[in-house]
Amino acid sequence: xxxxxxxxxxxxxxxxxxxxxxxxxxxxxxxxxxxxxxxxxxxxxxxxxxxxxxxxxxxxxxxxxxxxxxxxxxxxxxxxxxxxxxxxxxxxxxxxxxxxxxxxxxxxxxxxxxxxxxxxxxxxxxxxxxxxxxxxxxxxxxxxxxxxxxxxxxxxxxxxxxxxxxxxxxxxxxxxxxxxxxxxxxxxxxxxxxxxxxxxxxxxxxxxxxxxxxxxxxxxxxxxxxxxxxxxxxxxxxxxxxxxxxxxxxxxxxxxxxxx
Amino acid sequence: xxxxxxxxxxxxxxxxxxxxxxxxxxxxxxxxxxxxxxxxxxxxxxxxxxxxxxxxxxxxxxxxxxxxxxxxxxxxxxxxxxxxxxxxxxxxxxxxxxxxxxxxxxxxxxxxxxxxxxxxxxxxxxxxxxxxxxxxxxxxxxxxxxxxxxxxxxxxxxxxxxxxxxxxxxxxxxxxxxxxxxxxxxxxxxxxxxxxxxxxxxxxxxxxxxxxxxxxxxxxxxxxxxxxxxxxxxxxxxxxxxxxxxxxxxxxxxxxxxxxxxxxxxxxxxxxxxxxxxxxxxxxxxxxxxxxxxxxxxxxxxxxxxxxxxxxxxxxxxxxxxxxxxxxxxxxxxxxxxxxxxxxxxxxxxxxxxxxxxxxxxxxxxxxxxxxxxxxxxxxxxxxxxxxxxxxxxxxxxxxxxxxxxxxxxxxxxxxxxxxxxxxxxxxxxxxxxxxxxxxxxxxxxxxxxxxxxxxxxxxxxxxxxxxxxxxxxxxxxxxxxxxxxxxxxxxxxxxxxxxxxxxxxxxxxxxxxxxxxxxxxxxxxxxxxxxxxxxxxxxxxxxxxxxxxxxxxxxxxxxxxxxxxxxxxxxxxxxx
Numbered sequence: 001x002x003x004x005x006x007x008x009x010x011x012x013x014x015x016x017x018x019x020x021x022x023x024x025x026x027x028x029x030x031x032x033x034x035x036x037x038x039x040x041x042x043x044x045x046x047x048x049x050x051x052x053x054x055x056x057x058x059x060x061x062x063x064x065x066x067x068x069x070x071x072x073x074x075x076x077x078x079x080x081x082x083x084x085x086x087x088x089x090x091x092x093x094x095x096x097x098x099x100x101x102x103x104x105x106x107x108x109x110x111x112x113x114x115x116x117x118x119x120x121x122x123x124x125x126x127x128x129x130x131x132x133x134x135x136x137x138x139x140x141x142x143x144x145x146x147x148x149x150x151x152x153x154x155x156x157x158x159x160x161x162x163x164x165x166x167x168x169x170x171x172x173x174x175x176x177x178x179x180x181x182x183x184x185x186x187x188x189x190x191x192x193x194x195x196x197x198x199x200x201x202x203x204x205x206x207x208x209x210x211x212x213x214x215x216x217x218x219x220x221x222x223x224x225x226x227x228x229x230x231x232x233x234x235x236x237x238x239x240x241x242x243x244x245x246x247x248x249x250x251x252x253x254x255x256x257x258x259x260x
Numbered sequence: 261x262x263x264x265x266x267x268x269x270x271x272x273x274x275x276x277x278x279x280x281x282x283x284x285x286x287x288x289x290x291x292x293x294x295x296x297x298x299x300x301x302x303x304x305x306x307x308x309x310x311x312x313x314x315x316x317x318x319x320x321x322x323x324x325x326x327x328x329x330x331x332x333x334x335x336x337x338x339x340x341x342x343x344x345x346x347x348x349x350x351x352x353x354x355x356x357x358x359x360x361x362x363x364x365x366x367x368x369x370x371x372x373x374x375x376x377x378x379x380x381x382x383x384x385x386x387x388x389x390x391x392x393x394x395x396x397x398x399x400x401x402x403x404x405x406x407x408x409x410x411x412x413x414x415x416x417x418x419x420x421x422x423x424x425x426x427x428x429x430x431x432x433x434x435x436x437x438x439x440x441x442x443x444x445x446x447x448x449x450x451x452x453x454x455x456x457x458x459x460x461x462x463x464x465x466x467x468x469x470x471x472x473x474x475x476x477x478x479x480x481x482x483x484x485x486x487x488x489x490x491x492x493x494x495x496x497x498x499x500x501x502x503x504x505x506x507x508x509x510x511x512x513x514x515x516x517x518x519x520x521x522x523x524x525x526x527x528x529x530x531x532x533x534x535x536x537x538x539x540x541x542x543x544x545x546x547x548x549x550x551x552x553x554x555x556x557x558x559x560x561x562x563x564x565x566x567x568x569x570x571x572x573x574x575x576x577x578x579x580x581x582x583x584x585x586x587x588x589x590x591x592x593x594x595x596x597x598x599x600x601x602x603x604x605x606x607x608x609x610x611x612x613x614x615x616x617x618x619x620x621x622x623x624x625x626x627x628x629x630x631x632x633x634x635x636x637x638x639x640x641x642x643x644x645x646x647x648x649x650x651x652x653x654x655x656x657x658x659x660x661x662x663x664x665x666x667x668x669x670x671x672x673x674x675x676x677x678x679x680x681x682x683x684x685x686x687x688x689x690x691x692x693x694x695x696x697x698x699x700x701x702x703x704x705x706x707x708x709x710x711x712x713x714x715x716x717x718x719x720x721x722x723x724x725x726x727x728x729x730x731x732x733x734x735x736x737x738x739x740x741x742x743x744x745x746x747x748x749x750x751x752x753x754x755x756x757x758x759x760x761x762x763x764x765x766x767x768x769x770x771x772x773x774x775x776x777x778x779x780x781x782x783x784x785x786x787x788x789x790x791x792x793x794x795x796x797x798x799x800x801x802x803x804x805x806x807x808x809x810x811x812x813x814x815x816x817x818x819x820x821x822x823x824x825x826x827x828x829x830x831x832x833x834x835x836x837x
Contacts, residue, residue, distance in 0.1 A: 006284050007269030007326025010336050012317045181653075245653045249693030253319055 022256025023071030028078070031063050035079025035101065039087040043235070044228040053228075054083060054090035058235035060101055061195035062188070062243065064108025065176055068257025069120060072105030093207045100203030103127070107164070108195045112173040112259035121169060128161045128198050135205040138212075145215045153218035156229040157204065160197020169194065176244070176259050184260075185241050192236035197229065264424050264457050265289040265312065269326035271481075272307060272316060281307045283481040284326075289425070289459060294451045296468040297461040298492070299478035300503050301700060301728045305461040308478070309429040312459065313347035314340045331424045345374065348418025350428045352699075352726070354410035358402040363394065363413055366402055367420045374421075381420075388416040391454065392446050407598065408439025412446055419450070426450065428460040432467075433726050436598040437754050438794035440464065444471060463728050466507045466799060469493050469528040477502070493528040503730035508757060508799035508820050509533035515824035516540075522829075530799055534806050537827075541810045544829040548807075548815040549822065551781055560624075561585035562717065562748055563609055568618035570604055578604040579772045582618070591739070591749045593759050593780070596769035597794045602752045603644065605769070606719050611635045622717075636662075639717040640710035644725065646702035649709075655697070656681065656690035659709045680712035683738060700731040707735060717748045724755045736762050756784065757798035760818035768793060781816040 018025035035056045042052035056079065064072030080101035084094040091097050103124070110120040136154060139145040151158070163169065168190065175187025244260045254260070265288065272282040282304045289295050297305045310316040314335040317324040328335040331346045351357055360366040364385050371381045389395050392412040397405070402413060411431050418426060428447065432440035444467050450456040451471075462468055468475060468489065475492040477485045479502045485492055493499070496506040496514040506514070510528045513536065517523045521540070527533040563586040570579040579601045586592055594602050607613045608620045611632045620627045622635060643649055652658040660677040668676070681687045684704040689697060694705055703723055710718065720739060724732035732755065740762050743749045751763065759766075759780070766783035768776040770793040776783055784790075784801050791797075797805075804817035807826070817823050 003280065003283070005269065005271030005280065005325040007271055010324045010327075012321060012324055012336065242653060245693055246695055249696035253321060 021070035023067040028075045031075040032079035036082035039083025058232045060104025061108035061192045062240040064105040065259040067255045069106045069109025072109045073102045076101035076105035096203040096206035100199040103202045104199040131205045149218040152222035156197045157201040160194045164194045188237040188240040192233040262291045263288040264291045266329045271325035273323040275322045285483045292455040294458040294473045296472035296475040303478040304481040314343040346424045348423035348426045350414045352430045357414045364398040384420050388419045392416045407435045408442035425457045469507045489528050494526040505729040512820035512823045546811045547828045548826045562588040564621040566619045569616045571616045591743045593763035593766045594752045600769040601772040640715035641719045644722040646706045649706045650694045676712040680708035684708040699726040719750045721752045
């Protein structure tokens with residue numbers, strides 16, 4: 001600014017605006033509605049259940065990056081809850097859908113946490129480890145499924161967890177927060193792989209305890225799940241790149257803990 | 261004056277903007293006053309409107325200097341929700357403001373959010389609906405309303421809060437003439453009969469001169485002048501320096517003044533201008549210039565329609581018995597009220613709609629034998645809402661999109677994209693996101709993309725909507741340049757005052773038929789017919805009609821300059837009142 005205004009500079013405060021963890025309530029409501037809307041669109045079949053995954057799974061991480069961990073998790077959970085009610089065809093076990101959605105928003109938002117929130121990702125990591133132990137443990141120890149089949153069948157889950165625990169989590173968050181469109185796209189794909197994978201892990205663990213699918217399903221999942229997950233990541237990346245570029249362009253005020 | 265609004269040395273800078281968008285603005289608005297805000301695009305009008313209820317800076321952040329107070333409340337010390345009780349806001353596009361499923365729910369929405377008791381809400385709804393003349397529409401879905409009705413509903417929703425101040429940011433720029441008339445009439449009534457204080461930003465110079473008590477001229481964020489409409493619009497040079505358009509009567513008398521006619525006070529409203537013209541026509545000679553009709557096109561019909569009827573799937577009869585030929589190289593203006601069938605008509609040339617009966621031919625070939633993509637190569641169509649045609653993440657990609665899909669060689673894509681961007685003055689913005697640009701620039705992006713396709717025919721559907729005067733002229737100048745290279749141009753617009761320098765032929769549509777197809781000088785002077793379809797002839801035409809009646813001779817003039825030129829005063833002491 002080259003010229004000095006004659007008026008006194010004022011301190012700007014956001015007064016009285018309803019917000020969840022620094023994200024305006026209006027943002028949370030709108031994005032919850034988007035999640036609920038995308039629940040109508042099936043992304044892929046859930047093997048052995050006659051149900052399908054909702055398309056909204058692809059944007060769970062994006063909402064966490066836009067709103068931050070608490071507001072993102074809230075928007076996802078509210079949207080998923082509505083989605084369960086209005087679009088039951090994409091819900092296998094309602095609690096799994098809602099908890100998975102919550103995990104997606106929280107896990108994504110926690111990736112970029114700084115200051116007092118810099119270790120929030122550890123909560124996600126621990127929950128992920130416990131979920132994987134329960135998931136794979138039940139398959140191998142209780143149901144006698146072969147270890148190799150479980151490892152191959154849960155590739156997207158353990159790879160997501162591993163990438164989340166390693167510095168790749170921080171790298172993806174940095175790329176998403178940067179201005180380079182190429183890195184943003186790569187960060188969205190990598191981040192969606194991790195976070196949507198964790199969503200899948202939490203949801204699948206609950207679903208497995210409810211349905212206890214037979215051993216052959218693990219073998220069927222091995223080639224299908226990575227492709228399905230890649231599609232989920234591509235959808236999340238395409239939507240995410242457009243949305244983040246658009247949000248930056250129009251200069252809408254960011255949520256306090258947004259990662260982009 | 262009892263000020264309801266006080267701005268004291270207000271300056272503001274958006275978070276990522278390198279410069280101030282408002283600079284040291286100080287003004288006061290009295291209770292019951294109607295203040296018009298005018299200024300070119302980017303002058304800061306919208307930002308100023310947003311500052312009145314605290315959205316700027318509370319929502320946008322940035323740096324804020326000085327003080328805004330409404331009814332004694334400082335906009336930085338009270339939340340937006342509290343300011344909203346005192347400041348009702350109505351924005352440009354009514355579609356973006358309506359969220360409920362019925363008219364009454366729309367009005368109740370904000371009140372419910374403020375925990376107003378339901379009995380009170382029920383009492384307010386009929387009152388505000390009566391104020392905006394929407395009685396009996398309580399149960400209608402907002403999407404069933406016309407553009408003008410939607411904007412009046414937005415005003416009703418703002419009024420229901422019983423604000424001290426009603427702020428309207430270009431509320432008529434997206435509306436057809438009837439809708440705009442309705443909104444101005446309602447705002448005028450609110451101001452005059454209910455004493456509502458109004459701040460309205462608008463490019464509609466004639467209406468602002470008619471209705472506002474004072475007008476504030478903003479330029480580059482500064483308050484350049486504030487005064488009565490006569491004190492601001494009566495200085496056309498001041499406005500034209502800033503690429504603004506004065507009312508046509510003001511420009512006409514200003515031009516007379518420039519030619520040596522002593523005009524003491526330049527009239528800015530039609531009635532005083534007609535009276536002034538009476539005085540001049542008594543004391544001066546009226547010497548109408550010889551006007552020429554544009555040459556008739558000798559080439560064959562490029563676009564041809566015979567006995568066209570079109571009925572929408574819901575049973576709406578949009579076109580009936582329309583026959584029309586457009587010759588190669590013609591520049592045709594299509595006008596008419598919303599719902600007259602203008603857009604439905606041109607969509608038939610693109611194959612986007614198929615006739616219910618009758619035939620449509622392009623270059624002698626029935627469009628049913630051509631695919632939409634084949635037609636798109638020869639006919640470029642710029643739709644009403646540019647947002648419907650924009651979906652890439654940069655301006656450059658948007659312009660190159662169709663060329664890439666046609667698998668043009670890479671260097672040709674580059675060359676034609678650059679040419680399109682240059683033609684529309686968008687080279688510097690080529691890497692920006694289209695949605696980061698104002699609405700007017702988005703229209704130019706779509707036109708650039710169409711120009712890159714080098715079509716034979718260019719159809720511009722409401723290209724001047726949402727543009728300021730300079731932006732509208734910029735687009736129309738492009739169309740004229742293309743016309744001069746032999747292209748065929750069809751323009752749909754409600755802004756008749758813009759078109760005399762461009763179009764040669766006018767098609768007036770109403771209720772799905774062609775009411776008139778005539779050269780522009782003939783068409784513009786069919787005042788009653790134009791008004792029957794809610795089109796207001798330009799003020800220069802009305803002045804010319806008045807002169808015609810005075811001298812008993814048909815004077816088919818179209819522009820302020822033509823009218824000014826035909827008044828010849830030999831005696832220097834002749835003065836208009």
